[in-house]
Each structure stands twice: as structure tokens, then as C-alpha cells.
Amino acid sequence: MDLVTGNIGWIEVICGPMFSGKSEELIRRLRRAMIARKRVQVFKPSLDDRYARDEIVSHGEMRMPSEVIRGAAEILDKLDWRTEVIGIDEANFLGPGLIPVASRLADSGKQVIAAGLDTDYLGRPFAPIPELLALAESITKTLAICMRCGNPAKHTQRLVASDELIVVGAAGMYEARCRRCFEPGIPKQEMFDFARPPSRGDAAPET
Numbered sequence: 086m087d088l089v090t091g092n093i094g095w096i097e098v099i100c101g102p103m104f105s106g107k108s109e110e111l112i113r114r115l116r117r118a119m120i121a122r123k124r125v126q127v128f129k130p131s132l133d134d135r136y137a138r139d140e141i142v143s144h145g146e147m148r149m150p151s152e153v154i155r156g157a158a159e160i161l162d163k164l165d166w167r168t169e170v171i172g173i174d175e176a177n178f179l180g181p182g183l184i185p186v187a188s189r190l191a192d193s194g195k196q197v198i199a200a201g202l203d204t205d206y207l208g209r210p211f212a213p214i215p216e217l218l219a220l221a222e223s224i225t226k227t228l229a230i231c232m233r234c235g236n237p238a239k240h241t242q243r244l245v246a247s248d249e250l251i252v253v254g255a256a257g258m259y260e261a262r263c264r265r266c267f268e269p270g271i272p273k274q275e276m277f278d279f280a281r282p283p284s285r286g287d288a289a290p291e292t
């Protein structure tokens with residue numbers, strides 16, 4: 086649903102795995118708001134420096150100027166109070182502080198459109214997006230295409246070994262997987278590590 090034609094405050098969330106078109110959808114909605122002559126400001130966390138510092142860029146190379154923030158509270162600091170529509174990309178990186186900020190903005194008549202990952206690399210709900218979904222007027226779940234089998238994909242498969250919740254990267258470090266092909270906690274390198282000689286503990290017992 087596209088709510089941009091209304092004139093009261095609300096929260097819209099676009100969520101899904103990586104490579105599912107979240108940023109494209111965010112940019113599309115913000116452009117529609119601009120066409121409707123609404124004042125728009127776009128924010129993204131500084132953590133996401135994959136492509137560019139002062140713009141949001143989708144994997145499909147759509148781009149839009151944005152302001153870099155280090156935390157959710159900085160949205161309030163940098164907000165021009167004449168702004169009517171506030172876009173937030175990579176909202177999952179902003180932590181629990183996003184909830185009161187988004188609520189306050191919506192309560193004061195602003196239209197908040199946030200895009201972010203709804204699950205992490207282990208398939209767990211990725212705070213604060215689940216809570217934001219509960220508070221939102223409109224939710225869009227975008228699906229990617231599974232890189233293994235071509236089915237609709239809701240998971241972000243991490244391909245590099247790391248226990249960190251956040252490892253910023255794009256192609257080569259992550260790929261989309263469907264429910265059937267998703268392998269939480271099993272990086273691909275582990276499966277295709279032919280080079281590593283078996284340690285003594287792994288060797289089959291000799292008979």
C-alpha cells in the first residue's frame with residue numbers, strides 16, 4: 086500500500102532480506118512524495134558505507150541524496166521541522182532508539198517511511214524492525230530470489246564466517262536464500278573448504 090497521498094502522520098515499513106529491493110521501494114515512494122510537492126528528508130546510518138556517504142543507493146543503482154546519522158536521535162537534531170516525509174534506509178542498524186523517534190515523528194504529523202532487514206544472518210527477528218512493524222500503519226515485506234533454487238527468498242545468507250551481528254557488505258558476502266535453502270550459521274566457506282587438510286581428530290579411524 087502506498088500512503089503518500091494522505092496528510093496525517095504515520096509509519097510505513099519496508100522490510101525483507103538483502104537483495105529484495107527495499108531501497109528501490111523506499112526511493113520510489115520518496116520520489117512520489119516529491120512529485121506531490123512534499124518536503125522530504127532522507128537519513129541513513131553511517132554504518133552503511135557500502136556505496137556512498139551522502140546518498141542512499143540500491144543494489145540496482147537507484148540513488149537519492151541522504152543525510153548520514155550515527156544514531157536515531159540525530160534524526161531529530163537534523164530534522165527541518167517543515168519536512169513532511171522522512172525516509173530512513175537501513176533502519177535495522179539504528180537500534181531500539183528508532184522506536185521513540187519514529188513514534189514521535191508520526192505523532193507530530195510526519196510521514197515516516199523506514200526500510201530495513203527484518204531478520205539477521207541467523208534468521209532471527211532483527212531489532213528494532215519487529216517492534217516498528219507492530220507500530221506501523223503500513224507494512225510491505227519484500228522478497229528476494231533464492232540464489233540456490235530460484236524460489237522467493239526471505240533470508241539473508243551470510244557467506245563469510247563471523248559471529249558478529251553486523252558485518253557490512255554486499256555481493257560476495259551475502260546472498261538471498263529461501264526457507265529451504267537457508268543455512269543459518271553455516272558459512273559457505275566451511276562447506277567448500279577443500280584446501281584445509283583434515284586434522285587428526287577428524288580423520289577416520291584406521292582399521
Ligand SMILES: [Zn+2]
Binds near residue numbers: 232
Ligand atoms: Zn532456495
